[in-house]
Amino acid sequence: MALEVLMKIRRLAIVGFKSFMDKVEISFPEGISAIVGPNGCGKSNIVDAIRWCMGEQSTKQLRARHMEDVIFSGAGNHKPLGMAEVTLVLEGGGEGLPEDLAQMTEISITRRLYRSGESEYLLNGLPCRLRDIQELFMDTGLGNRAYSVIGQGRIGAILEQKPEETRVMLEEAAGITKYRKKVEASQKKISLTQSNLQRLEDIMSEVQRQIRSLKRQASKARRYKRLTEEIRNLELTLYSNLLKELSAKAGERERKARELVEQEALLSAKVSNWQSKLDTLRLELE
Structure with missing residues (x-):
């Protein structure tokens, strides 16, 4: 069951926004x-x-x-200004608000836009994100698609809007937008998780293919x-x-060489002996 969050506007401060050159404060x-x-x-x-100030992004x-x-x-x-600023002060203490805001008697939201295109959002004087502002107003009827803020000519547009746009408006009025956003966020996370799982499976398949290739290479290397x-x-x-074999042949040849040297010495001795005898015979013949 959705909690009803009642947020009443107490004050509005405008400076540099559209026709408001000087600061204007309006109490409600x-x-x-x-x-x-x-x-x-104006x-x-x-x-x-x-x-x-509530985060409208549609020009x-x-x-x-x-x-x-x-x-x-x-x-x-009057010269053009370089910045527009709007501060919205709401009554705090409503059910369904974040714990830190539920204890406050007032909640202030400030939006600034510089001519350079830079923008700032403040929640109770502290910098915050556009998303923080949108979540604060979600299911209160005061969102950027607020059904409680209807401008001139908007009634006819509401009657002629598409069924999907009517559904979104009724969901915010019924206080279920926040839960639908959570469901959408969960579905996105699931889709992202499934995508990551598929990517991991692809990576694992590729790693296994590389492992098989490396195993084959390792087997070839071994x-x-x-x-x-x-x-x-x-x-x-x-x-x-x-x-x-060469050592044996070298030894054999060395042995034969020694034998040949010995034979040569023996023959030389014999030749010398015969030469000596020959010389003796020659002397005797003379």
């Missing part, structure tokens, strides 16, 4: 307040200021071409290493046997 006492005046005096601009709803058009553009001898070791061992055995 208990009961019914009516703002009256001739055409063109009555509709007050409604626009309230909607703008069409604010009757402007560009958002910067809401800043006072000058009139007569086989290559094993074959390389076998070739190395065979080469070592071959070179070892060849060295032994």
Whole structure:
């Protein structure tokens, strides 16, 4: 069951917004307040200021071409201003408000827009986000699509609006917008989670493919290493046997060389002996 959040406007402060060059403060006492005046005096601009302060982002709803058009553009001898500011003071203490705001007697919302395009949002004087303002007004009837703030000509537009737009308006009036937003946020999270899971599955599939490829490469590397070791061992055995064979041949040749040297020495001795005998015989013959 949705909690009913009643938020009453107490005061409105406007400066630099549309036709309000100087600061203007408007109080809304208990009961019914009516703002009256001739055409063109700025009555509709007050409604626009309230909607703008509550986070309205549609320039069409604010009757402007560009958002910067809401800043006072000058009139007569008055130069254009560089900033528009609207502060909305609400009665606090309503049920369904955040705990820190529920204890306050007043809640102030401020929106500023600079001609440079920069904007600021303040909640009770502290900087905040547009989302914080939108969530504060959600299900109160005072949101940026507020059904409680109806400008001139809006009734006809409401009657002619699309069924989807009517549904959104009725949901806010019934106080279920906040829960629909939570459901949408949850659905987005679920969709994002599913997308992330699919991405993780794709990554895991790719990693597994790479692991299989690496395993094949590792198997080939191990086989290559094993074959390389076998070739190395065979080469070592071959070179070892060849060295032994060459060493044996070298030893055999060295032995034969020694024998030949000995034979040469023996023959040289015999030749010397025969030469000596030959010389002796020659002497005897003479």
